[in-house]
Amino acid sequence: MRSAAIIAVILTAAALRAQVDVPGEGVLPGAHMPKPVPIQSKNPFKPFDPAKYAQAVRALGGTELQVKRFVDDVEELGAARAGDDLIRKVWAKLDKAVLAAAEADPEAALLLTQALVEAKSPLLQAHARYHLSRLFLDSDDPERALAVLNDYLTHNLNVSPLDSEVAYFYAHSLAEIPMLDAAIPRLRAFLAWFPGASERLRAAAHQRLLELERQRESRLHMLADGMKKTWRDLRKRKTDRPVQLDQETYVEELSELIEMFEEMESQSSSAPSGNGPSSNPAANSALPDGEGSVGELKKRPSLADRWGDMRDSERKKIMADVQNTMPPQYQKMLEDYYKKLGKANRK
Amino acid sequence: MPVSAELKMLKFLQERVNKQTKQVEALGAEDQAQPADYDRVAEKQGRVKELMRRLAEKLGKGDEGRGGE
Numbered sequence: 001m002r003s004a005a006i007i008a009v010i011l012t013a014a015a016l017r018a019q020v021d022v023p024g025e026g027v028l029p030g031a032h033m034p035k036p037v038p039i040q041s042k043n044p045f046k047p048f049d050p051a052k053y054a055q056a057v058r059a060l061g062g063t064e065l066q067v068k069r070f071v072d073d074v075e076e077l078g079a080a081r082a083g084d085d086l087i088r089k090v091w092a093k094l095d096k097a098v099l100a101a102a103e104a105d106p107e108a109a110l111l112l113t114q115a116l117v118e119a120k121s122p123l124l125q126a127h128a129r130y131h132l133s134r135l136f137l138d139s140d141d142p143e144r145a146l147a148v149l150n151d152y153l154t155h156n157l158n159v160s161p162l163d164s165e166v167a168y169f170y171a172h173s174l175a176e177i178p179m180l181d182a183a184i185p186r187l188r189a190f191l192a193w194f195p196g197a198s199e200r201l202r203a204a205a206h207q208r209l210l211e212l213e214r215q216r217e218s219r220l221h222m223l224a225d226g227m228k229k230t231w232r233d234l235r236k237r238k239t240d241r242p243v244q245l246d247q248e249t250y251v252e253e254l255s256e257l258i259e260m261f262e263e264m265e266s267q268s269s270s271a272p273s274g275n276g277p278s279s280n281p282a283a284n285s286a287l288p289d290g291e292g293s294v295g296e297l298k299k300r301p302s303l304a305d306r307w308g309d310m311r312d313s314e315r316k317k318i319m320a321d322v323q324n325t326m327p328p329q330y331q332k333m334l335e336d337y338y339k340k341l342g343k344a345n346r347k
Numbered sequence: 348m349p350v351s352a353e354l355k356m357l358k359f360l361q362e363r364v365n366k367q368t369k370q371v372e373a374l375g376a377e378d379q380a381q382p383a384d385y386d387r388v389a390e391k392q393g394r395v396k397e398l399m400r401r402l403a404e405k406l407g408k409g410d411e412g413r414g415g416e
Contacts, residue, residue, distance in 0.1 A: 220403035
């Protein structure tokens with residue numbers, strides 16, 4: 001398992017070295033960017049203490065048998081997974097919500113938020129926030145995922161074994177937005193601060209780092225990343241001046257790139273060596289599958305499809321619950337989320 | 348097709364999306380914008396983004412091929 005992960009990283013590194021190198025800074029979008037929690041120079045995460053965690057779970061009603069199972073599972077599954085399994089056994093509401101998310105049930109966002117609203121202890125909030133952020137990430141909404149993870153880092157740090165997962169997915173969300181300059185140091189910090197995190201997560205972090213460094217060096221990939229962010233802004237019906245400014249920046253960047261490539265093409269009738277257009281262009285017009293799928297550890301079925309398949313009465317019930325049972329800050333978050341699901345389904 | 352020509356096409360498409368974004372914003376300011384207007388402009392931005400990504404990937408792959416020679 002370890003060797004497979006290492007080989008994957010080496011192969012990715014070899015592929016990245018082979019990227020076309022177009023000199024220049026490149027552009028990144030600036031509209032409606034979230035504010036990440038500042039990165040600490042000193043590790044803010046304390047080592048996970050299973051005994052303390054077990055005690056906290058007992059206080060929440062966990063049985064001795066459940067706690068014993070957790071202790072056994074830590075060795076086999078890792079602390080994050082074992083801890084989350086334990087909380088889900090103790091807290092049926094969260095378990096139901098997480099199962100709904102796994103089955104791509106559109107009600108999952110409402111159920112997870114209801115669980116979060118009801119959770120009084122920071123430990124329960126931590127698990128609810130973690131799953132809600134993962135749901136938003138799976139719904140291609142890294143900005144909303146980041147907002148939830150910001151709350152986790154502010155209110156729920158060092159109470160659950162999910163800290164390592166949160167640190168990874170925080171950086172992953174930033175990378176997806178894309179906020180590369182914020183994502184890269186946080187991925188490095190994750191690797192430095194969590195040497196005992198799951199091998200799967202650490203391999204994903206290594207691979208994501210290499211990808212981001214490549215993106216940082218590739219003006220064309222950066223441009224595509226920026227356009228992706230603007231595409232998400234437009235899907236959220238943001239057409240204001242900051243979004244328009246980003247779009248104007250893309251046109252300016254394209255003008256610069258055109259000039260550079262025209263110069264390279266005029267200097268040689270054949271492709272310039274190592275610094276120019278492809279001598280081996282794609283044979284067809286097929287688009288590559290997906291967008292930046294590295295780090296997406298589990299691909300779930302489409303929530304938007306399931307939302308579209310629901311009866312009108314079921315959708316109306318969910319929206320009524322959102323409007324009638326949620327505090328204002330979560331009401332807005334969920335209304336926007338379901339609006340976006342509806343739009344995605346129409347495509 | 349030379350890369351510069353592909354980039355020119357992308358620039359043309361992006362300029363068109365920019366113009367439509369401004370139009371939708373203006374309609375929105377007068378409460379005249381329909382959900383379909385936003386969807387259309389988002390879809391077009393998504394298409395430009397996909398073409399841009401494809402070109403970036405293609406250049407990467409072409410260079411990788413030369414590196415192996």
